[in-house]
Ligand SMILES: Nc1nc2c(ncn2[C@@H]2O[C@H](COP(=O)(O)OP(=O)(O)O)[C@@H](O)[C@H]2O)c(=O)[nH]1
């Protein structure tokens with residue numbers, strides 16, 4: 001396991017699928033110069049996804065081999081596919097930035113909290129069930145996948161009270177504005193007062 005240095009912080013975005021975790025994390029993360037740690041998965045890429053950008057797409061055999069080599073800090077199964085984060089990637093992202101972020105389901109969020117305690121900031125992003133369903137339909141997810149994701153909705157939502165910050169993502173610009181302000185409080189960027 002990577003040992004955190006001095007002021008290094010890990011931000012974990014969690015919440016129900018389709019809530020906009022990835023969208024808001026990327027917008028606030030890039031504004032604040034944070035780096036994302038990309039997970040490995042055995043899930044096949046969607047048409048719009050790129051290897052190394054959205055996920056590292058690997059075969060089940062490659063995943064099992066990496067697991068046997070003890071490369072993952074955390075592994076989770078979602079819809080029969082494996083997902084995991086490599087400790088070496090956490091280390092290499094910290095070489096580029098003092099703060100990193102990940103987008104994980106509640107099990108990954110719980111594991112990182114256990115491993116790194118209060119150096120992990122849990123950020124819960126959600127929207128109501130109807131909005132999620134509508135967003136998933138608009139992004140072209142098939143009916144059976146939408147039904148599966150919605151079946152996890154209540155379980156993911158119950159994790160909200162264990163998170164440090166909660167954002168209902170209705171209006172994207174407002175969410176990103178509020179989120180960026182919140183993250184900035186953790187980053188000690190020593191800004192000069194420009195007023
Ligand atoms: N615990 C854990 N969860 C992950 C990891 N990588 C991705 N996830 C989450 O697991 C779920 C994967 O579902 P998927 O159908 O691939 O959704 P997508 O990533 O939003 O397209 C999402 O909620 C991800 O945020 C990981 O390495 N560990």
Ligand SMILES: Nc1ncnc2c1ncn2[C@@H]1O[C@H](COP(=O)(O)OP(=O)(O)O)[C@@H](O)[C@H]1O
Nearest residue numbers: 017018019020021022023135139169170171172
């Ligand atoms: N506030 C919002 N209003 C409308 N659509 C949104 C909003 N935030 C995100 N979306 C859209 O919802 C879909 C799911 O967002 P995504 O960031 O992939 O969710 P998650 O990572 O939580 O699964 C995407 O098509 C995204 O463009």
